[in-house]
Amino acid sequence: MQLSNSSQYAIRILAYMADQKDSELMNATELAEVLDIPYKFLAKIMTELVKVGLVVSIRGREGGYKFEKKTSEIMVSDILDIFNDSIKDEQCVLGIGFCNGMCKCALHDQWMEPKHLLQKMFRESSLEDIAGRGCKI
């Protein structure tokens, strides 16, 4: 019951970037070191974030990554969507395809409340919101 490594890494990367307002361009080497994420894996993730338009990359010497959109407009759920990791409204905790009002799984009722809270946490937390929180890693 947890997020994929890619999602976890991506959120940590972007939250860290959002926290470093001063230095507008950040490169992969530095991010990998500070956040203790394998460099090549981080680079792969960054390429995905660029493709999907969350950040832009500046190639070549003195290059790096910066946000394409305002951090207040990027929600955690947007990041999870990239790695197919967000919680869909119709997601059943026991994985049956037809779990709904008519025919529901044994945990259907108990699942509703935590599901909604998780969705709320992911959908209503922007990078700006969470950037200041916790330690800078």
Next chain:
Amino acid sequence: MQLSNSSQYAIRILAYMADQKDSELMNATELAEVLDIPYKFLAKIMTELVKVGLVVSIRGREGGYKFEKKTSEIMVSDILDIFNDSIKDEQCVLGIGFCNGMCKCALHDQWMEPKHLLQKMFRESSLEDIAGRGCKI
């Protein structure tokens, strides 16, 4: 963000068995058919459930599986534990190892409430509780 197939299957199997109070012994062929779970995979899961002592198996002709403990004494979290799928108190939603009061991740505060609800759902739901719920699958 979901349980492993093994956990999902195991919960569905045991909830179904708990629901069939009358027929005390259930065999793998029937369970696999009714629950639409690959037979060999189900058999592998049942062997784990036997090893860990939740159910006992009767081998040979007319054999099958039945509960070893009362269904009111088996919690969903006991099942998740078998497949290392339950939510630990110290589990960080962003996967950092040292997420606590001193140094916490960017989502630490938001994660507390849904985490506790999930733990509550898993720890406080017994098979007896959930057996009657929903459809019989």
Next chain:
DNA sequence: GTTTAATTCTACCTTTAAGTAGTAATTATA
């Protein structure tokens, strides 16, 4: 122009989860 520091691309390797196959062991029943 050459060098250098950076991203990007393609392809691969490793680990884990998920699922399958075949056979041995067990036991009620005929």
Next chain:
DNA sequence: TATAATTACTACTTAAAGGTAGAATTAAAC
């Protein structure tokens, strides 16, 4: 005792996630 029905064991295959390697591309700086 033979048979059929059942679980248990061992080993394999497949698919997906996680991670790595190396070369190509880009562009600033010298």
